Amino acid sequence: MSTEENSWSFTEDGTLYSQKFEDTYFMEGCGLEESREIFVKGNRIAERLEQENQLVIGETGFGTGLNFLAAWDTWRQSSQTCRLIFFTCELYPLEQELQRQALEPYGEVAELAKILLERLPKAKQGFHLLDFEEGKVQLLLMFGDVKETFSECSLRADAWFLDGFAPSGNPEMWNDDVFRLLANHSREGTTLATFTAAGFVRRGLMQAGFAMEKVPGFAGKRHRLNGKFEPGTRRFAKLELPWYVHKQQVPQLKPLIIGAGIAGTSLAREFSKKGIASQILDLSSQVAQGASGNRRGMIMPLFTQHGNHQEMLTVCGAEYSLRLLQDLGIESEPQVYELDDNCENSQLYANAEQRHGSAYVHREEKFPFAKQALYMQQSAVINPVEVCEAFLRDSQAQLIQADVVDIQREGEVWQVELADGQSLSTDTLIIAAGTETRALIEKIYGESILKLSSLRGQVAHIKGEELSAFTDLPNMYGEKYLLRDGEDFLLGATYQEDDEDTSLRANDFAELAKALKDLLPDLEGELEFTEGRTAFRCKSKDYLPVVGPMPDLEYFQQTYGGNKRTHAASRLPEAEYMPGLFVASGFGSRGFTTAPLCARMLVEEIVHGHSFFPNDFRRHLHPAKFTIRELRRS
Ligand SMILES: Cc1cc2nc3c(=O)[nH]c(=O)nc-3n(C[C@H](O)[C@H](O)[C@H](O)COP(=O)(O)OP(=O)(O)OC[C@H]3O[C@@H](n4cnc5c(N)ncnc54)[C@H](O)[C@@H]3O)c2cc1C
Ligand SMILES: C[S@@+](CC[C@H](N)C(=O)[O-])C[C@H]1O[C@@H](n2cnc3c(N)ncnc32)[C@H](O)[C@@H]1O
Secondary structure, three states: OHHOOOOOOOOOOOEEEEEOOEOOOOOOOOHHHHHHHHHHHHHHHHHHHHOOOOOEEEEEOOOOOOHHHHHHHHHHOOOOOOEEHHHHEEOOOOOOHHHHHHHHHHHHHHHHHHHHHHHHHOOOOOEEEEEEHHHOOOEEEEEEOOHHHHHOOOEEEEEEEOOOOOOOOHHHHHHHHHHHHHHHHHEEEEEEEEEEOOHHHHHHHHHOOOEEHHHHHHHOOOOOEEEEOOOOHHHHHHOOOOOOOOOOOOOOOOOOEEEEOHHHHHHHHHHHHHHHHHEEEEEEOOOOOOHHOOEEEEEEOOOOOOOHHHHHHHHHHHHHHHHHHHHOOOOOEEEEEEEEEEOOHHHHHHHHHHHHHOEEEEEEOOOOOOOOOEEOOOOEEEEEHHHHHHHHHHHEEEEEOOOOEEEEEEEEEEEEOOOOOOEEOOOEEOOOHHHHHHHHHHHHHHOOOOOOEEEEEEEEOOOOHHHOOOOOOOOOOOOOOEEEEOOOOEEOOOHHHHHHOOOOOOOHHHHHHHHEEEOOOOOOOOOOOEEEEEEEEEEEEEOEEEEEEEOHHHHHHHHOOOHHOOHHHHOOOOOOHHHEEEEEEEEEOOOHHHHHHHHHHHHHHHHHOOOEEEEEEEHHHHHHHHHHHHHHHH
């Protein structure tokens, strides 16, 4: 539900009030004390931060973020040795200004609130992983209904903050389905705290496996509840389908990454954030010499008629990429406008605006270069080479010029054979080789299991003076795109399937020139381009990237093929993967929007054994997706 469907006000003492729920977000005048007393103390967070290496807190209802700030503040007061992960859901996200006002009364956490507000996503949909304190404090913010978001989440909580509005007015947050989900996402001994003492909440949580106790309420209230998960003989819920279960594999040797494009450099950077130094192998001694090497590229979401996985991946990916640019001080030009000259997309644009809110995306009718255009708040134009260079620098990974010609499994390691006869070995190998990923995977499997193909694209470089008649040209994207490149411009791009010609072709330049004439009809004279670049996008059959562990095909066929396909998933054993072999490719035309976020997902999965991506997303990107679909269908 969008923010327009809800409305808010403030009580006299400045506490946020929801008109829809007819309830305040906290007890009037003492929100921070309440949060500390009920949730932080109720779960013994301060003590546990000193005892554990990692503490996972789950919350129902992010609201203003004050509970998160109280937990983070407790971490700040601790010895700071424990990694704090806070995951939470929110169906009615607040606009940033409202959230700022709502947090204003809590001066004690003002510094943290400022940092939080600066990092919060502009999108009000999707899942967003925010890092604080150099990644030692992480917030996973999932926009959506509690049931929908938690059902797809693969994290288990060590402590719960149950904080919907009062149960009588907010039944969607307090019911048996939600209590079951809380149990599914708990471990033995997971604690729970809430402000309410409602009888049906206590009984429902007990039914789900929590031992509950009534304790004195906060600020004069009679009671509230604390609990502890004691599953007894209950079986722990499985949070993922058996064929997608992949266990943590902390690298013991330096990970090897094949490919120094946006995928490879993002992976190296993410490994370094975990304190793991990696090596990148590339045909070139410099980064971004393949698809990632154009002079300019766009970061922007792709909106679809009804919103699908591609839309959500690009919405969340754009947020993640733009945050990284900001963190690393990389310059970008704001805003790309999507053009629609024939008004064919009016409905799509209206749907996107309805889903995401008009501040984030809206249709502009009076746009000088098309009948209508789409304004996208979270879009930017970057210099891709600069971005990859900055990621490599930040990762401190070693870039080795090498042509990988073969990959073999030798005992416990992967042996990577190079064209010059040398070889390198590792226990963690990630193939991020763009269009060459397909050939390298074929060397290991003897067949192509990832359904990757190549799409040629040519761009033209245009000198600024050639377009000097037009002042202040915006960055525009339609059938073709025109991007500012300092004083000059980049005009792109052509699309040709399975065409391996690396030369610059006159035909392609003519196609681009015609597109520019259509865009700028007042442009005088004949256009002739001679400067440009050709590169190859790697796309998968379903237009989504392939990122994750590579399946052990023989095991998959024996375990999930044949008559096993009719068995209920819960009766089948968990998957086996090729140990330490991963892939990150198929980013199509959106690598700068999606590869950094996907790299984060993969490195979290390798190092910590959880991905942060909702399960259904992870499955849509999974390298085993095509294999599993075929086995379950055949
Ligand atoms: C014309 C064009 C315009 C585009 N515009 C945009 C845009 O505006 N926005 C956007 O987000 N995306 C855009 N894209 C898509 C984007 O460029 C790609 O999605 C992205 O660059 C893919 O990155 P990658 O790291 O997967 O692959 P690449 O950048 O291709 O990197 C793969 C690397 O692997 C190396 N390699 C391959 N084989 C071997 C081997 N055997 N041994 C060692 N190294 C090897 C290569 O040298 C290469 O450096 C565009 C693509 C094209 C072609
Ligand atoms: C009492 S407030 C939470 C306050 C919050 N923990 C904080 O620190 O500001 C309850 C929150 O639950 C959210 N909420 C209500 N129903 C929901 C649902 N079905 N799914 C997800 N969130 C919901 C509300 O929008 C509100 O932000």
